[in-house]
Amino acid sequence: MTATGQDTRDAIVVGGGLVGAAIAYGLQRQGLTTVMLDEGDVAHRASRGNFGLVWVQSKGLGAPHYQHWTHASAGAWPELAADLLATTGIGVGLHQPGGLHFCFSDDEMAQRDALMGQLRREAGNAGYEYRMIPAAELRDMVPGLGPQVVGASWTPYDGHASPLHLLRALHAAFQDLGGHYRPNAKVTAIKAAPRDFTVAIGAETVRAPRLVLASGLGNADLAPLVGLSAPLRPERGQILVTERTRQVLGLPTHVVRQTEEGSLLLGDSKEDMGFDTLTQTPAMMRAIAHKAVRTFPWIAELNIVRAWAALRVMSPDGKPIYDESERYPGATIANCHSGVTLAGAHASLLAPMIAAGALAPEMSPFSARRFDVQKAA
Ligand SMILES: Cc1cc2nc3c(=O)[nH]c(=O)nc-3n(C[C@H](O)[C@H](O)[C@H](O)COP(=O)(O)OP(=O)(O)OC[C@H]3O[C@@H](n4cnc5c(N)ncnc54)[C@H](O)[C@@H]3O)c2cc1C
DSSP states (O other), X not given: OOTTSEEEOSEEEEOOSHHHHHHHHHHXXXXXXXXXXXXXXXXXXXXXXXXXXXXXXXXXTTOHHHHHHHHHHHHHHHHHHHHHHHHHOOOOOOBOSOEEEXXXXXXXXXXXXXXXXXXXXXXXXXXXXXXXXXXXXXXXXXXXXXXXXXXXXXXXXXXXXXXXXXXXXXXXXXXXTTOEEESSOOOOOEEEETTEEEEEETTEEEEESEEEEOOGGGHHHHGGGGTOOOOOEEEEXXXXXXXXXXXXXXXXXXXXXXXTTSOEEEEOOOBOOTTOOSOOOHHHHXXXXXXXXXXXXXXXXXXXXXXXXXXXXXXXXXXXXXXXXXXXXXXXXXXXSOTTTTHHHIIIIIHHHHHHTSOOGGGGGGSTHXXXXXXXX
C-alpha cells in the first residue's frame, strides 16, 4: 500500500465464492500477489448452499470441451485436496468412489444408456467409462434400495466433498500463501485500460495488470465494465439435511449423499424463481423427500434437521463462461454452475492460464460470444 492509499498487486479477483477463491488461490500459488475483493456472504450464497458433488457423469452432452474440462477437474481434485490439507490442515472430505444416477423405469434406463453412450462417443480418445447397473446388482452396492428403482448409471469419475470445508480451505490457503482477502468490498466501478485495472474500495484503490471477475451472478453487471458480457440467471435449488446416522452410503448419488459426519443431504431441485432465495417451499421440500424415500425407503425413519435454498449461477445453455476481454486485455470472467466440481480445474488449470496472460485456445468454446451467434441465428 502506498502513502496515497493505492495497493498495487499482480492480480485482482472480484468474488470470494468457490470460483473466485479457487482462482485466487491458484494465482497466489503461481507466485502472483493477488487481492480477492468480496462483497461477502449476502443472499445468493451458492458457494455456501450447494450439494457438494464432484460430478462428471451427464456433464457436457453435445459439448465435448465441457466434458473434457469437467473430467480434467475431477482428475485435478486429489492434488488440490492434498495441497489444501498440507497448507492449511483443513481436510475437505474428498471421496471419489464413483457415483450413481438412479432410474425408475425401463424407459428411463434406456434413455440414460443412450445419453451415457453419446457422452462416450463424444469423449473420443479421452475415453469415458460407464456402466448401466441393474437393480439386482445395485442392491449389493447400496443398502436398502427401494423396490421402484430399476437400475442406475455409474461412472468411476464421480465423487463428493464438503463444500464448506473447501471454501474455508481455499480462503485459508490463499491467505497462508500471502494473498490479501478484502471482505465487505463490493465492486461497483472499474477503471479499465489494457493490462491496467484500478478498482476503488472506499477511500482506497487497488491496481493490477490482471483482473478476474468471478462474482457469480454479480458478473452480469460487472462484465460490461470490461467490454464483456455474462448473460446469467439465478436458478433456485433446495436441500434437506437429515440427522446424523451411521455410515451407510458408500458412494454419492445425484439425489442423496452422506457427509463424513453422517448426515444425509437430499436435493436436486431446479427452479427458475428470479432472485428469491429465502423461500423454501413445502411442495418442493415434499418432492425432494419423496424422491429420496422412493430411492431409499429407510430415509423415512430419519428426522430432517435443516433445509435451505440457494441460487445457482446459470448461463443460457447451462455451461460455464470463461472469457477474456479483447478491448481490455488482462480482464477475464469466470462463471459456472458446478463450482465444487470445477474447483480443481479453476485452481490448477485456469489460474495458470490467467497468470500466463491468456486463456488457452481450447477454452474458446466457453466464450460468451457463443450466445451472440445463437442470437443471430
Ligand atoms: C442448491 C445448489 C446445489 C448445488 N450443488 C452443486 C454440486 O453438487 N456440485 C457442484 O459442483 N456445484 C453445485 N452447485 C453450484 C455451485 O454451488 C456454484 O457453481 C458455485 O458456488 C458458484 O460459485 P461462485 O463463486 O461463482 O458464486 P457465489 O457463490 O454466488 O459467489 C459469488 C461471490 O461474489 C461476491 N460478489 C458478488 N458481486 C460482487 C461485487 N460486485 N463485488 C464484490 N464481490 C461480489 C458475492 O458476495 C459472493 O461471495 C450447487 C448450487 C446450488 C444453489
